[in-house]
Amino acid sequence: MKSIKRMREYVASRLVNKLIILFSAIIILVVVSLTFISYQRLHKEAIGHIISSSSNNLMLVNQNLEDYVKEMEKRSLPQINFDELSYAFVHEADSYASKMLIEDYLRSIFYNQYDLEGIYLYLVNSGKYYEVKRLRNDITISTYEDSTVINQPWYKDALESQFNRSYQSLPFSGYEDSYSMKTEKGFFAYHRVLRSIATRTPQAVISFYYNDSIYNDIIEDVPIEDEEQLFWLGPNNELFIATDQSRFSQLVKEQVIEAIANGQQQGEYTYTANEQKHLAIYNIGEKEGWKLIKTIPYSQINASAQQTLRFSLLIGIGFLVIAVLLVIILANRITKPLKKLSTQMKRFGSGDFDATLEVVGTDELAYLSHRFNSMVKRTNELINERYKLKLAEKNAVLKALEAEINPHFLYNALQAVSTKALKTGRLEIVEMVDSLALTLRYCISGKDIVTAEEELKHIGHYLAIQKARFGERLIVEYQWSESLKTIEIPKLSIQTLVENAVKHGVEKVSTPVKLEIRASRDDHHVTIVVANNGPAIDEHKLAEIERWLQQDWEEALYKQESIGLVNLNARLKLLYGSSAKLSIYSANELTEMIISLPLDILPEGGSYDEL
Structure with missing residues (x-):
């Protein structure tokens, strides 16, 4: 706990430590994420590549195998007049010509067929068989008496088959063959029943025994590595080729063979054997249903992805070290000016104002x-x-x-x-x-905000003095309702407008001038108007006044030569903000000075509750 606490204090003590930890964490997160994602993609791509390549390979090999089996069937069919051959099967014991016809028939089949280890022709009526073998470069034909051939399982399967044929796996058949084929090279046998055309009764059974050349061809065409296994099954799921027979027993035990037989023509199947996960890729022939199965341990599939993962991790760690070094250098360069700034701020905080x-x-x-x-x-x-x-x-x-x-x-x-x-x-x-x-x-008086009633009372005193001065030339009219007398306004605001009207309206002429002081309101504003019918303000002077009113209120407030209207406008802006407005209209012997005040912004100490 103390070490963790010290680490936290060390990280929190300096900004550079925080930056290094932050950027390092981001880089580690990115590297780990990219490595994990790349591993998942490589693993998925590896499985997809293996399934795709193996499926295509098995399909092509299985097609060739079925074509090869098809050739067996063609070889088994008599290429000469079948009636003569059928007659020879029955009379070969009594007719030398019939015997020679049979031998020539067998010799023609065996000739130049180096994948054949031997041919046997069993005659049903006589209970004997012909054996054709290759002795060095010569073809030998022998005859043997044997009544047990009819008891062989392959014989019964051929008789019961609607195609009059059966296949025999010599290494995995599990029983002793009656024929004298004892060579270890033989691994595959094809048996076909030859029947009478007239009566459909069996007259003979011809058997082809193939050597292991076809086995070698299959192994060469299907690449097998390390723990991979290959199995070739007949239409009845009889095993013909197995690189490891014990592994085939596991397929049967895990019901993989049953699942493949009931599945599609090609695909893959995952199973577990000896606590290890395997992938079985298979292809079933379209013609007779021969099955070619290849099993691959997932550990082998993952090996390439894991190797790539290790390589990626090494590269990632290398980049991580370089990135951390760059982060340390960069963080120090970034924080160095900040450290200087912090030092100067401490000096400044301690009273050194020259920092x-x-x-x-x-x-x-x-x-x-x-x-x-x-x-x-x-x-x-x-x-x-x-x-x-x-x-x-x-x-x-x-x-x-x-x-x-x-x-x-x-x-x-x-x-x-x-x-x-x-x-x-x-x-x-x-x-x-x-x-x-x-x-x-x-x-x-000390107040800066007064009620309209107080301001109007003051205006009355002011105008009383002015009336004593101008007499009948000054006519004053009020249009101010009692409800608006309670509003609070800046002191001397109306007096400034009235004073301006007297100065520029009444003093300029010798004829009577009417001065109107009125107020009105709407939902948002209170409007105060001071109007007179004296001479209009000169256009240039009016434009100059409007320019003064539009300038910044602070500038207007501190100008030595500011006029009363400009000062009033500055006071309004101070109290009410930009919502307040002072404007002047002057034309055709009518001059109006208008103050517009917002109802929703009250001056300090003001209230409009009585409106």
Whole structure:
């Protein structure tokens, strides 16, 4: 457990260790996966190749074998007048001519047939047989008396066969043949019954005994390696060729022969013998049903795939070692700049604000180093600016306290003037001074957000002063419902529009000017409009004002020469975001200044619940 814990701590301590472990794990996973997949494919392809090649080979060999058996049948049929031969079978004991006819018939069959070890002709009526053999380069014919031939199993099979023939496997027949064929070279016998054409009674049985040349041909045509076995079975599943008879017993025991006999013409069958898995590939002849079976242990099939697997593993391990070395080198090169960055960040965190990095290259690490240097530089600048701001803040507080004294002194002075005018009966002066005092008091109040009712009340005081100035030339009309007086708006927002209308509308002409202050709402916005029928704004001036309103609010807020409308627009953007809008329409002696405020964005401390 301690070693595992130490390993985890070692891996977690450095990024390079994590990268090496990660990339190594990915490479190992890829190598193992590719090796496993290649082994599975090779194994599958090996089985498919063996099945395909063996099946084609067995099919061709079995076709040749059946053609060979067909030739046996042709040899067994008399090539001369069968009536004369049939007569000779019956009268050969009494007629020398008949005997010579039989010998010539047998000699003609045996001539130039070197695969034949011997020919036997058994005469049913006389109970004797002719034997034809090759002695050196001569063909010898002998006759023997033997009444036991009719008791042979092959004899009974030939008589009972609808084709009047039977096949005999000499090595695996299991009984002693009556004929004097004792040579070890003989392994295959073909027996055919010759019947009378008139009565269909058996007159003779001709038997061909073949040497092992056909066996050698089969073994040569079907390649057999190591633990592979080959079996050739007759139509009745009688064994004729077996490279290992004990293995054939296993096929019978595992019911492989039965399964093949009941299966298709060709295919494969998997079975287990002695705890080892085998593959049996077979072909059944189309003409008579001869069966050629080849068995291959799966261990031999897997041998090539396993050899390829070992070779692939060696190559994979070699590539893995090379890949891990490359990963270690690459990981160290990647993490080296990060390590330098980490060291400089520790210096920076400890208060060393001169910690910078050398920027090398153009990759992400170089970009990160560049940004770190920029951060260090910006931090130094901010520290200097913060220091300066602290000093400026102290000066601003002092100036604010000083500025706060002056408006209160002015307000108190106006109250004194109003009291003096009231004592002397100058009521119009009292009204103007009171309006000016209330206006000044409203302006110096600490609130930045007020209700529309408060703003309209202030507008009333402001316009009272203006009416004292312009008299009947200023006509004011309100269209503001009670439900909209509870909305909260920026202080002096409407007053800025009214002041602008008075300055550019009423002051410019000597005729009466009507000033309208109205508000409306829809599902999403509250719209405040201040309109006048004074002279329209010059097109160039209007375009310049619109350009100012469209510029960035921060730029507008800090411009020294900013006008009141631009400042108002900046305040609206600060409080409501981009959803708020200030626009101006001016044409044909009608100028409208419009504020549009969103209902879903409330200023700090505001509420529209009463709408």
